Amino acid sequence: MADFAPEGIRYPWDTPPAHGTEAIEVAPGVLWLRMPLPMKLDHVNVYALDEGDSWTIIDTGFSSKKSKAIWQEAMDGPLGGKPVSRVVVTHHHPDHVGLAGWFQTEFGAELVTTRTAWLTARMLTLDEQEVAPAETLSFYRQSGMDNEIFEKRRTDRPFNFADIVAPLPLGYTRIKQDDTITMGGRVWDVHMGNGHAPEHATFWSRDDNLVIAGDQILPSISPNVGVYPTEPMADPIGEWLEACERLAPMARPDHLVLGGHKLPFTGLPKRMSQLIENHHGALDRLLAFIETPKAASECFPPLFKRSIGEAEYGLALVESVAHLSHLYQTGLAIRDKREADGAWVYQRKE
Secondary structure, three states, X not given: OOOOOOOOOEOOOOOOOOOOOOOEEEEOOEEEEEEEOOOOOOEEXXXXXXXXXXXXXXXXXXXXXXXXXXXHHHHHOOOOOOOEEEEEOOOOOHHHHOOHHHHHHHHOOEEEEOHHHHHHHHHHHHOOOOOOOHHHHHHHHHOOOOHHHHHHHHHOOOOOHHHHOOOOOOOOEEOOOOOEEEEOXXXXXXXXXOOOOOOEEEEEEOOOOEEEEEOOOOOOOOOOOOOOOOOOOOOXXXXXXXXXXXXXXXXXOXXXXXXXXXXXXXXXXXXXXXXXXXXXXXXXXXXXXXXXXXXXXXXXXHXXXXXXXXXXXXXXXXXXXXXXXXXXHOOOEEEXXXXXXXXXXXXXXX
C-alpha cells in the first residue's frame, strides 16, 4: 500500500537509531534499536526491555553473519554487557524470528511466542527447496503471473526460510489471547492480530501508555496481507479486518505504538480507522475494476495506484490474490478459469 504520513499521527522521534550501534530510550527501561534488512524496506525495529540483570528483546532481524555481529556490538554497547535472557517473537516472518534460535542456542535465552508462529517458523526452516515445488508454480499460473517472471521463478532457487532464519531448537514458551506477560517491569496484556501473519502477538501495557505492535499496526505503511500456495483459499483480508476492528476499541490517543518498521507514533485511534478504511477502499476500487474478468496480476493499478517493479512483484501478487479471493468468498465476485493461460479470473457479481 502507499507510504504516507497520516493526518493526526505524531512521531516523537524523527530520526531512528543507527543500525545496532545506537539505542533510543522510548520509555524508562525500554530501548528502541534497528537491524538492517537487504531490501527496499531496509530495517526492522527491535526493542530491548530491562529486566535488571538481563534483557528481554522483542524480535531479532534476519539470521546472517552481519546481523550476529551487529547484535554482539549492541550487547556490548547500548545493552551494557548484560545478557539477553528472553526473546519474544511477535510473528513468524524472518525479519522477526530470524535470530531467535541463535539466541536460544548461543545464549540460553528463553523463546516466547505464539504456537502458530513457532510451528510455522520451525516447519518452514526444515522445508528447504532447491527448485519451486509444483504446487507453487501452479499457484503462480493461476494468479496470472507475468511469463518472464514465472520463468525466472521456475528455474531459480526459491526463497527458503533456512537461508535467513537460524535453526529453532525444540522448546518454547507459548503465549495466547488474553494472557498477560511481565516484561521490563510492566504487566502487558496479550492480544492477537491476524491477516499479515496468523496469531500475531501484540502487547498492551497496563502500567503506562506503551503498545508493542510488531507488524500488525504500522504508522505509514499497511502491512502486506497476502495469500500463499500453502493455503490458497485463505481469507487474510477478512482476518485482517476482524483483528483491526477488535483491537480498535482499545486504542487511546496517548498510546505510544512501538511497531516493527518505521517510527514509533501516537494517535492510535486515527491509525486504526485508517488501517480498516484502507482495505475497504481497496476492495471498493477493485470491485469497480473487475466489471470485466481480471486475473490477480492485472489488478495492481486499483490496489496500489503506482507502478510495481520486479522486486515488489511477488508481494503485490499475493496481496492482489487476497483481495480478489475475499470478494469471491464473500459472494461479491465470481471466478472462472481462463482457457488461454489457466489463470483464475474474477468478475463483479451482478
